[in-house]
Amino acid sequence: MDAQEFRRHGHDVVDWIADYLENSERYPVMSPRRPGETAALLPPHAPEQGEDMADILADFQRDILPGVTHWNHPRFFAYFPANNSAPSVLGEMLSAGLGVNAMLWQTSPAATELEQSVMSWLGELIGLPGPEAGGFHGVIQDTASTATLCALVCARERSTAFAINAAGPEGLAGAGPLRLYCSREAHSSVIKGAKIAGFGAAHVVLVDGDESRAMDPGDLDRRIRADVAEGLTPCCVVATVGTTGSTAIDPLDRIGPIARKHGLWLHVDAALAGSAAILPEKRWILNGIEHADSLVFNPHKWLFTNFDCSAYYVKDPAHLEQAMTINPDYLQTDFDPDVANFRDWGIPLGRRFRALKLWFVLRSYGARKLREMIAAHIELAAEFSRWVQADDQWELLAPVPLNTVCFRLRRNGWSEAECNVRNKELMDRVNAAGRIFLTHTTLEGRFALRMAIGQTQTRREHVVEAWEVLRSTASAPTSG
Amino acid sequence: MDAQEFRRHGHDVVDWIADYLENSERYPVMSPRRPGETAALLPPHAPEQGEDMADILADFQRDILPGVTHWNHPRFFAYFPANNSAPSVLGEMLSAGLGVNAMLWQTSPAATELEQSVMSWLGELIGLPGPEAGGFHGVIQDTASTATLCALVCARERSTAFAINAAGPEGLAGAGPLRLYCSREAHSSVIKGAKIAGFGAAHVVLVDGDESRAMDPGDLDRRIRADVAEGLTPCCVVATVGTTGSTAIDPLDRIGPIARKHGLWLHVDAALAGSAAILPEKRWILNGIEHADSLVFNPHKWLFTNFDCSAYYVKDPAHLEQAMTINPDYLQTDFDPDVANFRDWGIPLGRRFRALKLWFVLRSYGARKLREMIAAHIELAAEFSRWVQADDQWELLAPVPLNTVCFRLRRNGWSEAECNVRNKELMDRVNAAGRIFLTHTTLEGRFALRMAIGQTQTRREHVVEAWEVLRSTASAPTSG
Numbered sequence: 001m002d003a004q005e006f007r008r009h010g011h012d013v014v015d016w017i018a019d020y021l022e023n024s025e026r027y028p029v030m031s032p033r034r035p036g037e038t039a040a041l042l043p044p045h046a047p048e049q050g051e052d053m054a055d056i057l058a059d060f061q062r063d064i065l066p067g068v069t070h071w072n073h074p075r076f077f078a079y080f081p082a083n084n085s086a087p088s089v090l091g092e093m094l095s096a097g098l099g100v101n102a103m104l105w106q107t108s109p110a111a112t113e114l115e116q117s118v119m120s121w122l123g124e125l126i127g128l129p130g131p132e133a134g135g136f137h138g139v140i141q142d143t144a145s146t147a148t149l150c151a152l153v154c155a156r157e158r159s160t161a162f163a164i165n166a167a168g169p170e171g172l173a174g175a176g177p178l179r180l181y182c183s184r185e186a187h188s189s190v191i192k193g194a195k196i197a198g199f200g201a202a203h204v205v206l207v208d209g210d211e212s213r214a215m216d217p218g219d220l221d222r223r224i225r226a227d228v229a230e231g232l233t234p235c236c237v238v239a240t241v242g243t244t245g246s247t248a249i250d251p252l253d254r255i256g257p258i259a260r261k262h263g264l265w266l267h268v269d270a271a272l273a274g275s276a277a278i279l280p281e282k283r284w285i286l287n288g289i290e291h292a293d294s295l296v297f298n299p300h301k302w303l304f305t306n307f308d309c310s311a312y313y314v315k316d317p318a319h320l321e322q323a324m325t326i327n328p329d330y331l332q333t334d335f336d337p338d339v340a341n342f343r344d345w346g347i348p349l350g351r352r353f354r355a356l357k358l359w360f361v362l363r364s365y366g367a368r369k370l371r372e373m374i375a376a377h378i379e380l381a382a383e384f385s386r387w388v389q390a391d392d393q394w395e396l397l398a399p400v401p402l403n404t405v406c407f408r409l410r411r412n413g414w415s416e417a418e419c420n421v422r423n424k425e426l427m428d429r430v431n432a433a434g435r436i437f438l439t440h441t442t443l444e445g446r447f448a449l450r451m452a453i454g455q456t457q458t459r460r461e462h463v464v465e466a467w468e469v470l471r472s473t474a475s476a477p478t479s480g
Numbered sequence: 481m482d483a484q485e486f487r488r489h490g491h492d493v494v495d496w497i498a499d500y501l502e503n504s505e506r507y508p509v510m511s512p513r514r515p516g517e518t519a520a521l522l523p524p525h526a527p528e529q530g531e532d533m534a535d536i537l538a539d540f541q542r543d544i545l546p547g548v549t550h551w552n553h554p555r556f557f558a559y560f561p562a563n564n565s566a567p568s569v570l571g572e573m574l575s576a577g578l579g580v581n582a583m584l585w586q587t588s589p590a591a592t593e594l595e596q597s598v599m600s601w602l603g604e605l606i607g608l609p610g611p612e613a614g615g616f617h618g619v620i621q622d623t624a625s626t627a628t629l630c631a632l633v634c635a636r637e638r639s640t641a642f643a644i645n646a647a648g649p650e651g652l653a654g655a656g657p658l659r660l661y662c663s664r665e666a667h668s669s670v671i672k673g674a675k676i677a678g679f680g681a682a683h684v685v686l687v688d689g690d691e692s693r694a695m696d697p698g699d700l701d702r703r704i705r706a707d708v709a710e711g712l713t714p715c716c717v718v719a720t721v722g723t724t725g726s727t728a729i730d731p732l733d734r735i736g737p738i739a740r741k742h743g744l745w746l747h748v749d750a751a752l753a754g755s756a757a758i759l760p761e762k763r764w765i766l767n768g769i770e771h772a773d774s775l776v777f778n779p780h781k782w783l784f785t786n787f788d789c790s791a792y793y794v795k796d797p798a799h800l801e802q803a804m805t806i807n808p809d810y811l812q813t814d815f816d817p818d819v820a821n822f823r824d825w826g827i828p829l830g831r832r833f834r835a836l837k838l839w840f841v842l843r844s845y846g847a848r849k850l851r852e853m854i855a856a857h858i859e860l861a862a863e864f865s866r867w868v869q870a871d872d873q874w875e876l877l878a879p880v881p882l883n884t885v886c887f888r889l890r891r892n893g894w895s896e897a898e899c900n901v902r903n904k905e906l907m908d909r910v911n912a913a914g915r916i917f918l919t920h921t922t923l924e925g926r927f928a929l930r931m932a933i934g935q936t937q938t939r940r941e942h943v944v945e946a947w948e949v950l951r952s953t954a955s956a957p958t959s960g
Contacts, residue, residue, distance in 0.1 A: 001500040001565075001566040001567055002502075002566075003498045003499070004498075005495075005566070006498045006501065006569070007494060007495060009566075009570055010491075010494030010495075010498065010566075010570060011494055012496075013570055013573050013577075014493075014573070015487060015490075016492030016577070017486070017573065017577035018486045018487040019483070020482040020578070021577065022482075030586075031589050031590065033589040035585065035589070035819050037589070038589055038590040038593035039593040039596065039597060042594065045604060046598075046601035046602070046604070046843070046849050047846045047847065048847050049846045049848060050843070050848075051846065053567065053570070053840075053844055056567075056843050060836075063590075064590045064836075065590075066590075067589045068578060068580055068589075068590050068591070069580065069586070069587055069588045069589065070578075071588075072579045079581075081589070082830075084577075084579035085481075086481040086486035086489075086490075087533065087536075089573070090537075092576040093493050093494070093569070093573050093576065094496075094497070094540065096564070096568070096572040096573065097496070097497035097500055097569055098550075098551070098552070098577075099551050100549065100551050101551055101559075105515065105636075106510075106549070107549055107551075107559070108547065108549045109513045109514075109515070109518055109547045109548075109549070110513065110518040110544045110546075111547075111548070112515070113518035114522065116543060117519060117522040118526075120504070122897065124525060124526070142828050142830075143829060144827035144829075145829045145830070146827055146828050149676075149827060165674075166539075188806035188811070188829070189806070192827075195644075195803065196629075196677065196803075196804070196827065197676065197677070197678060198644065198678030200644050223657050245810060255642045259913060268577070305655065307579060307832060308832060314567075324672060324675070324862060326668035326669070328667075328724070329725075329920070330559070330724055330920065330930070335515055337650055347623075347625060347672075347676065347827070348625045348788075349623060349625045349669055349672075350622075350625070350780075350788060352787060352788060359536075360533075360536060361526070362526045363527055364531060364533055366527045366530035367527065367528050369530050372645065379715075394902040400910060414642075428814075438808065440660075441809055441810040
């Protein structure tokens with residue numbers, strides 16, 4: 001494909017994306033495809049002869065698109081928002097065109113320095129103290145899962161004085177069992193990270209929650225002391241600001257001093273909720289963040305930046321560098337003493353130029369508009385929760401501090417088990433109809449529907465429609 | 481930014497990329513920027529008020545672009561190729577526009593099934609046996625570093641019967657030290673992965689090489705037996721097909737039976753070289769691949785697919801699933817028994833729709849054209865190496881089986897140390913001049929210049945020019 005053809009097809013693709021971002025409402029939110037349906041449309045072998053891009057783009061629309069679940073649909077209320085935006089797509093396009101690898105400062109000086117700048121801007125927007133105030137240095141990771149794994153590895157290494165990686169004769173097998181604490185509602189990536197980093201799933205200690213399902217600091221302290229008494233080695237606390245299930249907010253200002261007292265690493269997983277801290281009235285969710293060693297939140301969830309773009313902040317990058325550094329001859333440069341080489345700040349060596357899209361988003365919207373959009377999502381969730389509370393047939397299952405509403409059809413004479421089945425059926429029927437897409441969680445054994453409100457195009461009318469769809473589906477006779 | 485504005489700026493960006501991909505020769509290959517120069521151009525805070533995209537794009541060109549090192553420049557011969565292409569950029573654009581998360585089958589059925597299809601196509605192109613023949617299943621990862629970490633975690637878990645992650649009381653601390661074997665020339669990501677996965681750097685056993693720096697199977701066997709005799713637990717062999725330094729090729733057909741005999745996981749790191757196996761005449765580099773448990777190679781290096789796109793193949797995905805699975809309620813779907821949920825096949829939960837760009841590349845070029853382009857790079861490297869050999873002033877430092885030439889100015893009466901300094905100075909002068917960019921490695925203490933030939937736009941004239949630049953710079957008086 002020569003430059004002229006790229007230009008032509010590129011314009012077509014831009015027009016298609018423009019249309020898609022504006023009119024994604026025309027699609028069913030969740031793909032109706034069954035397992036294997038897409039695969040059956042694809043040939044078994046790569047073609048020997050090159051094909052026309054016009055044909056490939058046509059096949060994309062005919063064979064692939066119906067198998068896509070539309071994350072940017074204004075009536076996508078499932079999982080978490082993954083809100084995208086036009087400025088972000090433009091940034092990603094440029095990044096793809098440049099094809100730069102940001103592994104070392106030398107491999108593209110502007111990629112590293114722009115990343116440092118926009119991560120500093122972003123940290124300031126959510127109220128993080130910067131490095132000049134003994135605060136946080138930022139780096140972009142792919143996902144919160146990866147960032148949390150980095151935190152666990154740093155915690156593991158700090159608590160063993162880096163002996164394991166430096167020159168220890170035993171590997172991790174030489175250390176006693178290390179203990180990791182998080183709330184019962186912490187994200188699955190904490191356990192996954194503990195498995196990968198070799199803590200062992202059995203050493204993830206689930207701390208009790210309070211009535212809002214936030215971590216109970218008293219129980220944390222008790223469990224740490226009990227472990228010490230048993231000769232185990234407490235290593236790390238992962239506090240969650242905005243749990244995946246119900247956006248419960250662990251109190252950092254009370255957890256922080258406990259972690260510090262016991263010498264534990266404090267990692268804060270604010271993957272979704274961190275974005276809300278750009279609002280002065282929600283800044284409290286990070287109260288106590290000064291106690292943390294690391295923090296992650298995802299602009300690719302709720303800050304209009306297309307996936308992937310996860311913002312990871314650490315107080316002392318030396319931990320990352322000591323745990324992760326590899327320094328083969330072929331990666332050494334004369335600049336190394338004077339610059340940050342982000343290859344040492346995460347797991348992959350190669351790194352995309354992700355700062356570009358974040359820069360585009362922050363500048364194109366500006367802080368004021370970003371605050372307005374986040375506040376609007378929070379207000380829609382509050383309004384939805386008021387509708388649920390005002391209706392006898394329904395009930396809220398969790399407080400709604402941010403953008404996620406956990407609710408269900410009330411028992412109405414059903415057993416708890418029956419109520420779970422009815423709500424699951426309701427969800428399936430609603431999703432299959434394609435008007436809205438929402439998913440579930442389980443809270444104390446109760447099947448909870450979750451409305452996660454935060455897509456870029458979501459307006460009040462879409463939330464109104466969701467509520468109408470839910471109510472009418474609940475009152476319609478089931479086919480079974 | 482509304483759809484109309486996106487359309488307008490999107491067209492501008494496409495035109496810019498078309499022009500960039502066609503005319504990147506106008507830029508100095510390596511950015512001449514000094515540390516801090518880019519940062520000094522950026523304001524200290526995010527703007528409160530949104531800014532015009534036209535201004536942002538102008539700033540990109542004025543402030544950022546001069547800080548970019550041009551990986552897609554036809555005279556970029558540094559590190560490794562990261563060859564990009566027009567079809568790949570189009571695929572990435574669509575993926576960004578869709579903003580789909582491919583973490584579960586349900587979160588976009590076509591994303592998972594297209595990934596399965598194109599990974600099967602790609603495996604077939606390099607001669608891998610497919611699942612139907614007891615062979616390999618493919619999944620896309622971000623980088624080879626991450627894929628290798630996945631392999632090490634699976635190896636660790638298999639050799640401890642998954643006790644660590646399932647319910648073992650001790651975490652990794654309960655296992656004896658696990659030993660990992662690779663050649664002295666293996667990529668730094670092997671040691672990094674061993675550190676992250678808790679093996680400990682000290683348990684990475686560096687196996688001697690033969691005269692081509694490929695792993696000596698006899699030495700591997702001796703070292704494994706010595707470890708067993710000492711009561712250590714051999715766990716994993718990482719064989720490298722195409723080392724980063726000098727593209728040495730470990731003999732899989734001799735290593736495989738040794739790994740199997742001792743019950744070790746065999747992971748093959750073919751990050752760069754794997755692409756060459758699409759050529760029938762280079763298929764031998766993967767001879768013995770049937771013994772491997774896992775293999776990684778990077779279409780984002782040398783298969784015209786923009787970064788990131790790393791092809792990871794495993795013989796038995798159950799290892800990945802057992803080691804990585806987390807199954808919180810909020811991620812469960814009714815389809816789970818019938819589909820692959822790729823969240824369990826790697827570290828991050830969230831996953832981009834990367835299959836799209838690989839599909840675009842494989843279809844747009846077709847297998848025949850891909851073979852031609854790879855073969856042309858290999859022929860250029862062979863030709864360059866003949867020029868080096870034919871010139872008394874220069875010498876080759878390693879065989880050239882593929883696209884990378886390691887060479888230097890001969891000693892010419894200098895001591896080895898002096899020769900190293902002279903070659904380093906030569907490299908710095910050449911790179912600073914901006915016509916070409918190449919990097920180095922060290923082979924048995926000798927500073928080696930490396931010409932890695934493989935960018936999409938690189939033609940014979942660019943390699944000729946590189947040789948001229950090197951020779952004329954070497955014969956020019958130094959300023960010092």
